[in-house]
Amino acid sequence: xxxxxxxxxxxxxxxxxxxxxxxxxxxxxxxxxxxxxxxxxxxxxxxxxxxxxxxxxxxxxxxxxxxxxxxxxxxxxxxxxxxxxxxxxxxxxxxxxxxxxxxxxxxxxxxxxxxxxxxxxxxxxxxxxxxxxxxxxxxxxxxxxxxxxxxxxxxxxxxxxxxxxxxxxxxxxxxxxxxxxxxxxxxxxxxxxxxxxxxxxxxxxxxxxxxxxxxxxxxxxxxxxxxxxxxxxxxxxxxxxxxxxxxxxxxxxxxxxxxxxxxxxxxxxxxxxxxxxxxxxxxxxxxxxxxxxxxxxxxxxxxxxxxxxxxxxxxxxxxxxxxxxxxxxxxxxxxxxxxxxxxxxxxxxxxxxxxxxxxxxxxxxxxxxxxxxxxxxxxxxxxxxxxxxxxxxxxxxxxxxxxxxxxxxxxxxxxxxxxxxxxxxxxxxxxxxxxxxxxxxxxxxxxxxxxxxxxxxxxx
Numbered sequence: 427x428x429x430x431x432x433x434x435x436x437x438x439x440x441x442x443x444x445x446x447x448x449x450x451x452x453x454x455x456x457x458x459x460x461x462x463x464x465x466x467x468x469x470x471x472x473x474x475x476x477x478x479x480x481x482x483x484x485x486x487x488x489x490x491x492x493x494x495x496x497x498x499x500x501x502x503x504x505x506x507x508x509x510x511x512x513x514x515x516x517x518x519x520x521x522x523x524x525x526x527x528x529x530x531x532x533x534x535x536x537x538x539x540x541x542x543x544x545x546x547x548x549x550x551x552x553x554x555x556x557x558x559x560x561x562x563x564x565x566x567x568x569x570x571x572x573x574x575x576x577x578x579x580x581x582x583x584x585x586x587x588x589x590x591x592x593x594x595x596x597x598x599x600x601x602x603x604x605x606x607x608x609x610x611x612x613x614x615x616x617x618x619x620x621x622x623x624x625x626x627x628x629x630x631x632x633x634x635x636x637x638x639x640x641x642x643x644x645x646x647x648x649x650x651x652x653x654x655x656x657x658x659x660x661x662x663x664x665x666x667x668x669x670x671x672x673x674x675x676x677x678x679x680x681x682x683x684x685x686x687x688x689x690x691x692x693x694x695x696x697x698x699x700x701x702x703x704x705x706x707x708x709x710x711x712x713x714x715x716x717x718x719x720x721x722x723x724x725x726x727x728x729x730x731x732x733x734x735x736x737x738x739x740x741x742x743x744x745x746x747x748x749x750x751x752x753x754x755x756x757x758x759x760x761x762x763x764x765x766x767x768x769x770x771x772x773x774x775x776x777x778x779x780x781x782x783x784x785x786x787x788x789x790x791x792x793x794x795x796x797x798x799x800x801x802x803x804x805x806x807x808x809x810x811x812x813x814x815x816x817x818x819x820x821x822x823x824x825x826x827x828x829x830x831x832x833x834x835x836x837x838x839x840x841x842x843x844x845x846x847x848x849x850x851x852x853x854x855x856x857x858x859x860x861x862x863x864x865x866x867x868x869x870x871x872x873x874x875x876x877x878x879x880x881x882x883x884x885x886x
Contacts, residue, residue, distance in 0.1 A: 438536035448516030472497035506548030539879030646695030655703030661791035
């Protein structure tokens with residue numbers, strides 16, 4: 427059992443089905459009093475893992491409802507504790523009356539996510555699997571739901587555990603070579619450590635790429651539209667979303683705040699952000715709009731830099747000079763796709779060039795010409811091809827931990843190859859191991875658990 431966080435020994439109860447009216451409503455109990463409470467309010471004796479017809483009664487014996495009761499004894503249950511599920515009719519008044527009887531017999535209301543938290547604390551699931559439960563519930567596309575289900579079954583955790591095991595074994599080899607230099611076999615000088623380290627670096631890189639795609643499929647690719655006033659940013663947002671989200675006029679500076687749309691492109695989630703045009707101005711409102719635009723770009727997966735094609739002689743003019751020099755608001759480390767808009771007004775038709783960097787797309791946001799090229803481009807950026815096997819859901823915190831682990835491995839590789847320092851390599855491997863552990867089972871961060879489980883539904 428996980429020992430760094432105390433498991434509450436009380437019995438908790440909550441309605442596990444969504445608020446509102448429905449055919450069936452489920453009340454869930456978990457803890458040592460679960461069985462006795464269920465037997466007290468039903469006058470039934472429960473056989474483990476059998477469905478029992480029950481009449482739910484109050485303390486005076488009055489029948490509140492009739493339904494089904496199931497008992498799952500711990501530790502072979504979702505939470506690892508004794509669990510009871512009472513299935514009644516799905517009216518909120520009926521469920522509330524039954525729930526009050528559970529409280530009257532010794533249960534207390536559960537906190538958001540407390541059932542899943544107990545499952546984690548009792549080693550029934552790890553933290554990545556717990557997060558996958560919330561991701562599955564909150565999925566907005568079939569692919570996101572499929573990915574979350576993969577993570578819930580342990581696909582992501584297994585990849586992390588494989589990495590952690592490899593790092594741990596390598597660390598043992600390195601520390602053995604340091605502690606016992608007189609041994610005949612020197613793993614370090616023979617190059618075996620370097621070879622194994624590079625294998626792990628490549629494996630971590632592969633997992634990082636998969637997790638990045640999983641995160642995008644769960645949260646949606648964040649594409650920030652940027653450019654000068656009147657280049658067609660708002661028209662592009664409207665064209666992507668399929669309706670008039672933004673006001674489009676010939677007056678420059680119409681968009682002064684952030685406009686955000688969550689859409690799908692053939693099942694791929696996409697978060698499109700329209701920002702204020704950047705230009706020289708003394709207007710405080712426009713300056714604030716540009717500041718917010720800059721903030722949005724810092725967390726973008728891709729910036730769609732939209733340019734009025736009538737102001738460009740040829741594509742080489744754009745590529746000859748680094749984009750951040752031409753548009754200082756752009757971020758050095760955020761990839762850019764250039765949209766040459768208003769191709770309907772010139773002689774250049776719709777086209778796309780991804781062979782050179784940055785990619786350039788000629789389109790017309792107003793008429794829709796070339797929008798299919800942009801949508802296909804966005805899908806290809808994340809490797810989206812409809813239902814994809816082997817992809818798991820991931821979150822930004824997972825990517826942060828994977829990135830930190832990768833940096834420790836690279837630092838260790840440099841220590842080994844360039845400085846000849848196995849001692850420092852051993853420490854880097856230890857730090858890498860810790861960062862990987864943060865994904866599935868962190869050892870010290872109370873606040874992280876509270877933040878994750880408090881975002882769950884009541885009764886989950």
